[in-house]
């Protein structure tokens with residue numbers, strides 16, 4: 001969670017300096033969801049991510065320097081510097097890709113789960129999507145196929161209260177998204193997305209169900225984002241500054257984690273500070289390397305564009 005937060009805070013600053021090209025959506029505030037879910041996955045398991053995908057990639061174990069190089073569009077980035085923020089993928093880590101299409105990763109995860117089932121492995125696939133993405137037809141279709149084929153898949157809806165500037169009070173049909181899973185017989189529940197322990201426990205049950213042949217689960221994790229929808233674009237006229245202040249002061253998953261582990265004495269303040277320092281150094285080094293790296297060579301312009309079979 002600290003690595004994701006530091007990565008995102010730093011990208012926010014660097015983006016303002018106009019060093020980073022393209023569209024960038026920050027995940028800060030929602031870290032407990034990616035960290036809690038991915039903490040119960042192995043490298044062999046799959047995730048399919050969203051346009052707000054940095055947190056999922058970090059939590060699945062993608063190299064942060066490779067990610068930073070990718071955001072800067074530099075050679076040596078995880079996708080050769082040609083994908084940028086919204087197309088980070090790393091198959092070695094089972095990270096099937098960020099996705100510019102809302103809910104675009106959902107059928108990909110269902111497909112990966114089908115592949116695992118057909119091949120007879122015990123791999124699990126997780127589909128991350130937003131509350132807005134939950135209105136896409138591909139989500140409804142994937143829920144049905146996951147039930148019919150009893151796929152080893154977990155649908156993780158990240159309800160951050162908004163789809164761009166549109167609040168869930170405007171775009172949500174029905175009382176909650178989890179009911180859409182229940183409607184087709186998928187065990188579904190709402191989870192506090194600020195509480196990494198709650199997310200981890202819910203994800204562990206869901207992954208165990210999927211791995212042992214019990215089929216799909218839907219988790220609706222609620223946590224608002226700290227920044228606007230997208231860097232350099234969103235004035236956030238749709239929410240009050242006091243709401244953002246309240247979010248950052250009372251619903252910060254990193255602080256809530258620290259409060260809890262200090263209170264139960266499972267970690268000391270010194271240990272937490274050491275993590276902070278190590279993370280800062282790691283992200284500093286990643287930014288430094290990304291700034292100084294070369295852009296992809298012109299000879300690479302057409303490589304990786306089409307797959308050859």
Ligand SMILES: Cc1ncc(C[n+]2csc(CCOP(=O)(O)OP(=O)(O)O)c2C)c(N)n1
Pocket residue numbers: 051052100101102103129130131132133134160162163164229
């Ligand atoms: C199919 C499709 N329709 C519209 C868009 C434009 N768009 C980009 S992000 C977004 C909102 C997504 O909201 P949500 O799924 O809640 O994710 P969040 O941004 O809140 O993480 C929309 C409508 C898109 N990328 N893909």
Ligand SMILES: [Mg+2]
Pocket residue numbers: 130131132158159160161162163164
């Ligand atoms: Mg949303």
